[in-house]
Amino acid sequence: MAAHNLKHALFCAFITVIISYPILGLNLIAQGTSVTLEGATTATVVNVFLAAVAVFLFQLFRDNIMGVFGRVPNLNPLAKRGPVSQEKRLLMERVFFVAIILLALVWPFIVSRGAVDLATLVLIYIMLALGLNVVVGLAGLLDLGYVAFYAVGAYTFALLSQYFGISFWLALPIGALLAALFGFVLGFPVLRLRGDYLAIVTLGFGEIIRILLNNWTTLTGGPNGIGGIPDPTLFGMEFGRRVKEEGNVSFHETFGIAYSGEHKVIFLYLIALVLAIFTLLVIRRFMRMPVGRAWEALREDEIAARSLGMSRTAVKLSAFTIGAFFAGFAGTVFASKQGFISPESFVFLESAIILAIVVLGGMGSQVGVILAAIAVTILPELAREFSEYRMLIFGAAMVLMMVWRPQGLLPMRRIQIELKEQG
């Protein structure tokens, strides 16, 4: 055992050195037209050596260290309490939702404009994660190209407004429905696929959409993106300083208040909030309906589900379509918030982050997913001080999370059903 650990630790330390020495130690210096290679400074060499020693020691005593880590949750007084009763848990969940919604409502009036903007982004991610939760968490279909539907929603609004001058409110359902259509269409080729294969096909689909947007320059403007996407209006009232469209009036003049750029930000935030709540409630309802149970049944055992008369086609397509629908929602809001979109915003990393939110939150658990969406969006912002290391910190946080709570922040709890006594 010890010998094995020693060998493993030596190997890890060795790898550390050969990876970090060239990356940190060697520098390419441009001198005129030629490039010269500069060796490492003594300080770097010492640091690399220290890092190797640290890796060596960690790997050598790995079992002991992880053992200590494993005991840490026991310090948490909440870890040992018994299961909470159904009514109490539902009540707690309700209180949680009401509290968070109340906080969300007063939020824009107590914080700075930047914080409201960030909160809007959080809400968009909540919508995306709740939608993906249907596909991955409930139906168990690993979708790595989810961002494609988000892009469809965003581009639908951008293109419709650019070519036909269609407003946000009309584009919202169109964008969502078009994204749903894309989800439906993608559903067909992947019907027979499961697990890894499905993941790869969806990954490919996501990339196809992005590359298409990037290269169809005549329509989408390619990498230059589309700008000048209009802001949403409130019953024909615009939020700009001057009215852009004829027949509209401006918000600040109607109410006789001074113009402020914040009105628009707050208004967008409130729209995102309403849509996020809508998403939450609709999906919550679905989960308690036959269709939601069918998703889970398909995840649990496809053969048994089919033997009971469930059509694999209908169940899978409904999951894909409904998931995509909410991504389309989020996309439309995103386009309106940014005012400018380009394929840059819809890269694979986005899909990965949304998936990470679902997994971190706890597959299938709505409260968990919302908490995770807040954490994942805000953490990188808080970690800005660490500049280039923030992604590193983000990654480390995820690894630790998966070590401590592989089931997610708040794993899904089954709904208990009261069966009436027979009269």
Add this chain to the structure above:
Amino acid sequence: MLEVQNLSMRFGGLLAVDQVSVDVREHEIVSIIGPNGAGKTTVFNCISGFYKPTGGKILFQGQEIQGKPDYKISRLGMVRTFQHVRLFSKMTVVENLLVAQHRHLNTNLFAGLLKTPDYREREKKSLERARYWLDRVGLLEMANWEAGNLAYGQQRRLEIARCMVTEPQLLMLDEPAAGLNPAETKELDQLIVSLKEDYNVSVLLIEHDMSLVMGISDRINVINQGRPLASGTPEEIRQNDDVIKAYLGEA
């Protein structure tokens, strides 16, 4: 009710089932027995639509069903259990029974969202049916347990209850007694007979437990190496020389 005529199933060079015929009439328990690897489960898979048979006909209520998709066959009123229990193990016991009654699945997306009275009525009925069957198989206490946490015998019973809530006409049980202790087997025995007597369900049964098969079957079909070997009443089968040879080997 169910007529299987000259069913054949070929996997590449292997003829797993060769010219097997089985028929089940109303109000009857019919068993298929045979040594391991005889092709019994393959016959089941063909009937329930998991495999597309390479030859022969399958008629259910006079309608040809061979080659139809599995979910359509089960909607006709013919459901099965599996050799290795297949429950939705992360869902609760009661949810397992609700899932099975999803016939209002596709049409009612909006009715469900809006909770129309019609939808509530259906939901209430399926809950009542679930409750009834849980009581019937003695799992009412565990209604809100995760199905995967049940004991093996309870899982077997739940699987049967899950079939029964779909109100089938024909129930196909693939080795329901496998892994049960003698007391549980006896309970199962009574349950199957009661399904036939009290709920008027016909049963097609694959089983190794001879006491169970001989006790409750109206007729028995024996298959050996994919071919039909004998068929008849339990008494006839017990005295059939071919069957004895196939089971005990030639002296």
